[in-house]
Amino acid sequence: MNSWKILYKNKFEEIKSSQLLKILLKNRNIVSQKETNEFLRPNLEKVTPKNAGINLRELDKGIERIKRAIKNNEKIIIFGDYDVDGITGSAILWENLRKLTDNVMPYIPDRIEEGYGLSNAGIENLLKKYKDTKLIITVDNGIVAGETIKFAKQKNLDVIVTDHHVPGKEKIQTVATIHTTSVCGCTVSYLFTKVILKKLHKTDIEKSYLELVALATVADLVPLNSFNRTLLKFGLEELRKTKRPGLQELFKEAQIDPSSIDTYQIGHIIAPRLNATGRIADAMDSLRLLCTNNPKRAYEIAAYLGQTNRDRQKMTMDSLEHAKSNLKLEKKKLLFISHESYEPGIVGLIAGRLVEEFYVPSIVLSVKGKYARASARSVAGFNIIEFIREAGEFLTDAGGHPMAAGFTVETKKILKLQKMLEDLAEKKLKGNNLERVLTVDCLLPLKLINEKIFQEVSTLEPFGMGNPKPVFLAQKVMIEGLRMVGQEQKHMKLVLSEEKIRFDAIFFRAGDASFRIGDTVDIVYTIEENKWNGNIKLELRIKAIRTSSIH
Numbered sequence: 001m002n003s004w005k006i007l008y009k010n011k012f013e014e015i016k017s018s019q020l021l022k023i024l025l026k027n028r029n030i031v032s033q034k035e036t037n038e039f040l041r042p043n044l045e046k047v048t049p050k051n052a053g054i055n056l057r058e059l060d061k062g063i064e065r066i067k068r069a070i071k072n073n074e075k076i077i078i079f080g081d082y083d084v085d086g087i088t089g090s091a092i093l094w095e096n097l098r099k100l101t102d103n104v105m106p107y108i109p110d111r112i113e114e115g116y117g118l119s120n121a122g123i124e125n126l127l128k129k130y131k132d133t134k135l136i137i138t139v140d141n142g143i144v145a146g147e148t149i150k151f152a153k154q155k156n157l158d159v160i161v162t163d164h165h166v167p168g169k170e171k172i173q174t175v176a177t178i179h180t181t182s183v184c185g186c187t188v189s190y191l192f193t194k195v196i197l198k199k200l201h202k203t204d205i206e207k208s209y210l211e212l213v214a215l216a217t218v219a220d221l222v223p224l225n226s227f228n229r230t231l232l233k234f235g236l237e238e239l240r241k242t243k244r245p246g247l248q249e250l251f252k253e254a255q256i257d258p259s260s261i262d263t264y265q266i267g268h269i270i271a272p273r274l275n276a277t278g279r280i281a282d283a284m285d286s287l288r289l290l291c292t293n294n295p296k297r298a299y300e301i302a303a304y305l306g307q308t309n310r311d312r313q314k315m316t317m318d319s320l321e322h323a324k325s326n327l328k329l330e331k332k333k334l335l336f337i338s339h340e341s342y343e344p345g346i347v348g349l350i351a352g353r354l355v356e357e358f359y360v361p362s363i364v365l366s367v368k369g370k371y372a373r374a375s376a377r378s379v380a381g382f383n384i385i386e387f388i389r390e391a392g393e394f395l396t397d398a399g400g401h402p403m404a405a406g407f408t409v410e411t412k413k414i415l416k417l418q419k420m421l422e423d424l425a426e427k428k429l430k431g432n433n434l435e436r437v438l439t440v441d442c443l444l445p446l447k448l449i450n451e452k453i454f455q456e457v458s459t460l461e462p463f464g465m466g467n468p469k470p471v472f473l474a475q476k477v478m479i480e481g482l483r484m485v486g487q488e489q490k491h492m493k494l495v496l497s498e499e500k501i502r503f504d505a506i507f508f509r510a511g512d513a514s515f516r517i518g519d520t521v522d523i524v525y526t527i528e529e530n531k532w533n534g535n536i537k538l539e540l541r542i543k544a545i546r547t548s549s550i551h
Contacts, residue, residue, distance in 0.1 A: 002438040002544055004524060006473060010442045020442075021456050024470050027441050028460075035226070040459060042230035049191045052227065053180040062160045062176030062192065063199050065135065069101070070200070074134035076104040077126055079118055079141070080287070081185065082111055082278030084219035084271045086140035088212035089162070089189030091290045092205075093139060096193045100200055105130060108283040111345050115373065116406060117141030117399070118148045123155060133157060135175075140185025143177070144168040144399040162188045164222075165399050166385055183228060186216030210235035211242050212290070218263050219271035221403070223466030232462050236261065246289035249302035250274075263464045276309035279345030316349045323350055323364065324357075333434070334425035336418045338365035338372055348375030348404065355379060359436050361387070361425065367411055371396065376405045379434060387428065391420050438544055440524055444472035446498040446540075454527050454538055474498065475522045476548045482517050484510075496523065496540065504530075507542035520548045 007027045010019075025031070030039050038046075049059055069076050076097065080090030090106050097104045107126050109115070114122040118138055127133060135158050142149070142161035149159050149172050162178040164185045178192050190213050194205045214235025222228050240259050242248060251258050254269050261270075277285045289301040319342050327337055335354050342350065347364040354362035355377045361384055365374040378384035385405040388398050394417040398407035409417055444453075463469040480502065481495030492510040496503050505525065507513070515521060524544040530537050 002436045004440055004473070004544065005437050006440045006442065008442040015442075015444060015448050015453075020444075020453065021459065023442050024457070024460060028467055038226045039229065042226070042233050044230060044234055047191075047227065047230055049195060052187070052191060053182050054178055054188070054191060058176045058178055059192065059195055062137075062178055063196055065158060065160060065175045066097075066100075066137075066196060067200055069135045072134075073101070073103055075130055075132045076101065076135045076137065077130060077133050078104065078106045079122070079126070079136050079138045080106060080108050080283075081117065081140040082108050082283035083140070084274045084286075085185045085216040087274060087278070087283060087287050087290065088216045089139040089184075089186035090287060092186065092209050092212055093137065093162075093189045093193050095291060096197055096205065096209075099197070106284075106287060108278070108287055110282065111278060112368075115408065116397075118145040118152075118159070118161075120148055120151050123148065123152055123157070127155065135160070138162060139189050140164070142174075143172065143179055144397065146170045146172045149173055162192055164188050166401065168389075168399070182225075183231075184213075184216045184220040184222045186213055186220075187222075187228070187231060207234070208238050208243065211238035211244075211247070214239050215266055215270065215274070218266040218464055219275070221465045224462070224464045225466055229462065229467060232263070232464070236263075236462060239266075244290060245295045245298035246292050246301065249295070249298040250289065250305065253302045253306045263462050267464075272312075273305045273309045276305060276312045279349075280312050280315065280343060281308050312346065315343060316346045316353075319343070319346060320350050320353050323354065327354075329358075333360060333429040334422050335360055335362040336365075336422060337363075338367050338374075338414055338418075340367045342366040344368070344373045347373070348377065348406070351375050351377040360434050363388075363421070365409070365414065367414070370411055372409050372411050372414055374407050374409065376400070376407075378403045378405075380437075382429070387424065388421070390424060391417055394420065438524055439468075439471065440473045441470045442472060444474060446474050446477060446496065446503055447501045449501075449503065449527060449538060451538070454529065457527060469526050471524060471526055471543060473522065473524055476520050477523055479515055479517055479519045479521060482515060492542075494542070503538065503540050505540035505542050507545060513545060515545065515547075521545050522548050 008023045010023060025036055030036055050056060078090050078094045080086040094104060094106045109122045118141055137160045139162055141163055143163040143165050152159050158175045160176045161174050164181055164183060166181060178188055190209060197203050197205055213231050217228055217232045240261050250273060256265055256269060274286045277283050285301055292298050323337050327335060335358060344366040347366050351362040351364045359379055361378045361382055363374055363376040365372040376384045376388060383402040385400045385402060388405055388407055394409055394413045396408040400406055457470050478497045479494060480497045483493050485491045485493050490509055492507040494505040496505050523542055525540040525542050528539050528541050530539045
């Protein structure tokens with residue numbers, strides 16, 4: 001069961017005197033007037049490479065190399081990654097470089113044959129396809145590809161890296177390294193492209209490209225500080241009116257109303273479809289979907305992505321059930337499991353599901369012959385990439401973020417690696433009971449909820465990592481109505497009341513919760529706006545519920 005942590009223990013009067021917004025901002029570490037203004041009044045003009053933490057000298061070196069490539073009509077390859085972040089960033093850079101040269105092509109590696117990011121196999125394969133390549137520009141990868149960049153030099157290739165992942169200890173030998181960890185890889189590509197166009201084409205990047213930045217910002221779970229929130233806010237506006245045939249068809253396939261797209265729909269409906277090809281098929285199809293101008297082709301690819309995603313879902317559930325049935329749970333601080341049947345493209349999803357269920361750092365490996373490829377997912381406060389790199393002596397490569405990472409290991413070393421990491425986790429997480437903490441913004445009785453309160457909460461949109469949807473606590477609420485709904489009767493529909501004020505509520509995945517009509521409960525909830533048949537009303541989405549104490 002979750003413990004509940006209330007960030008601000010307020011009095012009712014503070015809510016009545018319109019202090020709610022200040023409380024919510026303070027809970028998100030936004031205190032000063034300047035921070036408040038920047039957060040509530042996003043300004044695109046402040047979205048610059050310098051403000052993002054990109055080295056401007058490296059930026060200039062990269063542009064000079066691109067300028068020379070264009071002048072000499074050299075073949076340029078945009079070497080992307082196979083997730084939403086890499087695909088969108090590659091689309092931005094490729095489409096805009098085509099305004100400057102015809103001699104530029106995108107390349108997305110095959111997850112099975114070439115592995116993650118810039119690899120020797122990837123370079124050899126792209127040279128077979130594009131023999132006259134002279135310059136590679138990575139998108140959303142490359143910052144830990146030191147050995148491969150040396151290999152590229154031996155092949156007379158120059159490399160510009162654009163990336164946002166955590167660097168390794170070794171300094172990479174690139175023509176230029178366009179890097180920051182404060183934004184997603186697509187945003188790095190967007191900012192780089194913006195400067196390229198300004199310096200080499202005397203134009204600005206079209207505002208519509210922010211729609212791709214929005215997709216990547218949500219899909220890659222970057223924190224929505226003022227900078228990323230600005231990009232997402234304006235990007236959502238562009239996405240809702242997109243002119244891209246591929247996105248239009250994808251929305252139709254997913255039965256999404258474009259005008260109301262939000263971060264939930266990006267993260268749970270759109271991104272999984274774009275990611276599916278890179279997981280179990282060819283990610284170039286997702287890139288083709290984004291870039292095609294042909295409506296018929298867009299329809300065909302969108303249908304294919306939808307089916308691929310359904311295939312991916314079944315594969316994930318089958319492998320997850322296998323993993324859970326074979327886990328040895330006596331090691332509570334780390335879950336580590338490997339198997340030949342797990343596809344490399346879904347081990348990250350399996351690890352994520354294991355974290356959801358057991359709330360311990362989880363590592364899942366796909367064993368294919370001599371090497372195994374792994375994905376890891378973490379819990380709050382435990383830096384998984386730093387943890388994994390402590391076992392560097394066993395690894396072929398490793399990269400990622402504090403919450404999600406990946407690595408390659410020789411199959412014969414898996415058992416030794418497992419023992420080292422399990423022992424290390426026991427030491428590092430000693431005394432840490434790995435308890436889920438449900439964070440609550442403040443107390444908000446049901447009798448105070450109204451349209452004005454809802455609008456005040458809505459000013460913080462868009463919500464996401466680092467700017468979660470506000471969560472409230474109401475105490476001693478009466479259950480007046482209750483029924484189980486859904487195909488498997490796992491969701492709970494409720495009517496809740498307080499001093500004759502009633503609200504409908506829904507508690508998804510209620511589990512074994514056993515409550516009855518007439519019970520008095522405490523609830524943790526968010527406020528939602530339910531639109532149905534032209535009617536709009538406020539309702540509650542329950543995150544947790546427990547019996548009220550007698551006191």
